[in-house]
Amino acid sequence: MTSxxxxxxxxxxxxxxxxxxxxxxxxxxxxxxxxxxRGRKAVVVTIDPAKRLADALGLEGLTNTxxxxxxxxxxxxxxxxxxTKSTFDDLVVKYSTDARQAQRILGxxxxxxxxxxxxxxxxxxAMEKLYELHEETDFDLVxxxxxxxxxxxxxxxAPRRLTRFLDHRLxxxxxxxTRGFVKAVNVAAxxxxxxxxxxxxGEVIEDAITFFSAFQGMEEGFKTRAKVVLELxxxxxxxxxxxxxxxxxxxxxxxxxxxxxxxAGIGVRALIVNRMHPxxxxxxxxxxxxxxxxxxxxxxxxLYANLAxxxxxxxxxxxxxxxxxELVAPAPVVRxxxxxxxxxxxDGLTEVGRHLFG
Amino acid sequence: xxxxxxxxxxxxxxxxxxxxxxxxxxxxxxxRAAALAGLSxxxxxxxxxxxxxxxxGREPLTYEQVELSPGGGREGAADIRxxxxxxxxxxxxxxxxxxxxxxxxxxxxxxxxxxVATAAPGIKDILILGKVKQxxxxxxxxxxxxxxxxxxxxxxxLLAARALLDAVRxxxxxxxxxxxxxxxxxxxxxQVVLVTLPEETPVNELVDTAxxxxxxxxxxxxxxxxxxxxxxxxxxxxxxxxATAAAAAAGAGLRRAEADSLAAAAGFRLERTALQREQVxxxxxxxxxxxxxxxxxxSADLGPPDLELLAASLTAGxxxxxxxxxxxxx
Numbered sequence: 103m104t105s106x107x108x109x110x111x112x113x114x115x116x117x118x119x120x121x122x123x124x125x126x127x128x129x130x131x132x133x134x135x136x137x138x139x140r141g142r143k144a145v146v147v148t149i150d151p152a153k154r155l156a157d158a159l160g161l162e163g164l165t166n167t168x169x170x171x172x173x174x175x176x177x178x179x180x181x182x183x184x185x186t187k188s189t190f191d192d193l194v195v196k197y198s199t200d201a202r203q204a205q206r207i208l209g210x211x212x213x214x215x216x217x218x219x220x221x222x223x224x225x226x227x228a229m230e231k232l233y234e235l236h237e238e239t240d241f242d243l244v245x246x247x248x249x250x251x252x253x254x255x256x257x258x259x260a261p262r263r264l265t266r267f268l269d270h271r272l273x274x275x276x277x278x279x280t281r282g283f284v285k286a287v288n289v290a291a292x293x294x295x296x297x298x299x300x301x302x303x304g305e306v307i308e309d310a311i312t313f314f315s316a317f318q319g320m321e322e323g324f325k326t327r328a329k330v331v332l333e334l335x336x337x338x339x340x341x342x343x344x345x346x347x348x349x350x351x352x353x354x355x356x357x358x359x360x361x362x363x364x365x366a367g368i369g370v371r372a373l374i375v376n377r378m379h380p381x382x383x384x385x386x387x388x389x390x391x392x393x394x395x396x397x398x399x400x401x402x403x404x405l406y407a408n409l410a411x412x413x414x415x416x417x418x419x420x421x422x423x424x425x426x427x428e429l430v431a432p433a434p435v436v437r438x439x440x441x442x443x444x445x446x447x448x449d450g451l452t453e454v455g456r457h458l459f460g
Numbered sequence: 461x462x463x464x465x466x467x468x469x470x471x472x473x474x475x476x477x478x479x480x481x482x483x484x485x486x487x488x489x490x491x492r493a494a495a496l497a498g499l500s501x502x503x504x505x506x507x508x509x510x511x512x513x514x515x516x517g518r519e520p521l522t523y524e525q526v527e528l529s530p531g532g533g534r535e536g537a538a539d540i541r542x543x544x545x546x547x548x549x550x551x552x553x554x555x556x557x558x559x560x561x562x563x564x565x566x567x568x569x570x571x572x573x574x575x576v577a578t579a580a581p582g583i584k585d586i587l588i589l590g591k592v593k594q595x596x597x598x599x600x601x602x603x604x605x606x607x608x609x610x611x612x613x614x615x616x617x618l619l620a621a622r623a624l625l626d627a628v629r630x631x632x633x634x635x636x637x638x639x640x641x642x643x644x645x646x647x648x649x650x651q652v653v654l655v656t657l658p659e660e661t662p663v664n665e666l667v668d669t670a671x672x673x674x675x676x677x678x679x680x681x682x683x684x685x686x687x688x689x690x691x692x693x694x695x696x697x698x699x700x701x702x703a704t705a706a707a708a709a710a711g712a713g714l715r716r717a718e719a720d721s722l723a724a725a726a727g728f729r730l731e732r733t734a735l736q737r738e739q740v741x742x743x744x745x746x747x748x749x750x751x752x753x754x755x756x757x758x759s760a761d762l763g764p765p766d767l768e769l770l771a772a773s774l775t776a777g778x779x780x781x782x783x784x785x786x787x788x789x790x
Binding site: 121122123124306347348349350351352354380382383385399400401402403404405406407408409411412414415418419422440442443444 | 478479480481484511628659660661662693694695696717718720721722723724725726728729731732735758759760762
């Protein structure tokens with residue numbers, strides 16, 4: 103069992119994952135900050151389109167390259183917000199055979215849609231950026247958070263998903279007219295393309311065909327890259343941290359994420375539960391509720407009614423969490439209480455850090 | 461406003477908000493409140509498993525419509541049904557209905573829809589919204605409640621119709637997008653209920669979403685639901701340090717540790733309540749929409765009994781609304 107502090111001091115890559123609204127971004131920033139405090143050169147990457155990390159770090163806006171954040175720590179703290187499209191553009195340029203091929207792809211309307219809208223692209227590009235920062239720069243700690251959706255772990259399939267997309271039958275059908283397939287296939291394909299064009303419009307299909315023909319020869323580069331990115335994710339120096347809140351529905355989501363990671367052969371290295379209600383004393387909610395009833399109408403009765411509320415919610419939260427904690431064992435469970443205010447500066451992150459790292 | 465009138469104002473109610481604010485709970489609560497006002501409802505889920513059915517003590521929803529609550533009973537409530545909508549299923553149905561079943565299987569096998577959807581983004585959203593529009597036309601229920609995708613995506617989701625009108629200028633997708641846009645922008649057919657928590661970041665995001673939806677989509681906004689507000693406990697408004705004194709006065713003979721727990725719990729409640737009131741006031745200040753508050757549920761069970769509580773709070777909230785529609789800009 104490794105502590106979270108150990109991860110912040112020794113892991114090379116930390117991925118914070120979990121459903122929306124549980125504090126992933128703040129957690130990621132707090133881990134990077136702790137790394138910087140321990141003398142490391144740390145960068146935090148967010149792919150959350152809401153500018154929450156920018157809020158958390160008091161930045162006006164983040165670009166696709168890391169920006170250094172000044173502060174009193176031994177190491178360095180950098181932050182960036184992922185720009186999915188320009189990350190994809192960089193990849194295209196990298197793997198195209200010449201500038202003309204790159205330009206043909208970058209200017210294609212279908213490509214613009216893929217790079218911006220294909221489900222899984224954002225997740226895939228986040229992992230690509232993570233790989234790039236880890237391999238090609240001198241950061242010794244890269245912390246990244248995942249998008250706030252149920253599909254957040256699609257990046258585990260994303261490399262495969264994208265290459266599967268390129269291998270797709272429809273792609274081959276669309277390409278058939280230009281590749282001189284046997285006539286029978288060609289006729290069927292043309293009929294199919296005609297019908298699809300009728301539904302979505304001919305221009306749309308033309309854009310797709312142009313894209314696929316421009317992309318020829320680049321698939322291998324993409325596939326190889328996707329493979330090494332996946333290898334980095336399963337490396338022992340990469341740690342997945344699951345972030346949750348103790349509500350029943352978010353715990354269920356977190357369990358889903360934990361299983362998904364397990365299926366990919368990746369273990370959860372720590373579970374962070376934000377927004378925990380505090381516990382007040384050791385008694386049972388029922389006992390407090392009973393006293394509230396017998397003392398109803400008095401000041402002390404009101405105090406007991408309130409205590410009963412919080413004891414009830416605290417015990418429910420622990421009940422909700424017990425299954426999840428078992429599922430991720432032996433990963434440590436770190437509980438972070440409700441904070442007085444939202445985190446939008448280094449002081450706030452420092453307070454989060456106190457709960458995370460003890 | 462009379463709840464029956466509120467729910468009769470538009471057949472489609474889209475419930476939207478950022479992740480973790482309790483959008484699904486509010487959707488279920490609204491359905492129950494409508495049922496108690498005598499209006500039947502159909503709940504539509506678009507983002508996979510969400511625990512909505514569990515609130516009714518039922519199994520997860522499927523594409524086939526199922527009964528969530530049979531109606532009748534002591535309250536003479538109307539019935540509540542639920543279903544999911546996925547782009548793949550909606551497309552299959554659409555193609556079948558338009559005499560294109562021949563290609564439907566090929567288009568769906570192995571995710572070919574992904575290729576087409578990439579060629580014209582928004583197509584998946586329009587397939588879902590198109591189906592919602594069809595259900596609205598068919599008057600499948602008095603109220604159709606759509607549990608929308610989380611926050612940022614809700615805007616893209618609802619903007620899909622406008623975007624597709626530009627991208628695809630002719631053909632069935634174009635007319636589909638036009639019909640959907642007509643529905644979204646007609647306040648007598650559709651309104652959006654936004655959900656938030658009384659906390660800083662959710663309030664900020666809600667205000668942004670509200671302006672985006674009204675300006676860019678042109679959709680009409682209903683009341684804002686503020687979820688998770690700590691209920692007031694009568695008598696719990698004094699200095700938390702009063703615990704010991706109150707105990708002494710009541711002759712309750714408290715142990716010191718017990719008195720400390722009571723005081724700390726009271727202090728926590730009072731502090732959080734003050735923070736929540738501050739955020740509710742800030743929301744009112746920045747967004748001129750009526751608000752309905754829902755209580756924080758300490759039982760945190762999210763089962764049928766909680767649903768009754770939420771429905772009652774929603775009904776009470778709706779009753780306090782004025783009959784006049786409010787516009788964000790007015």
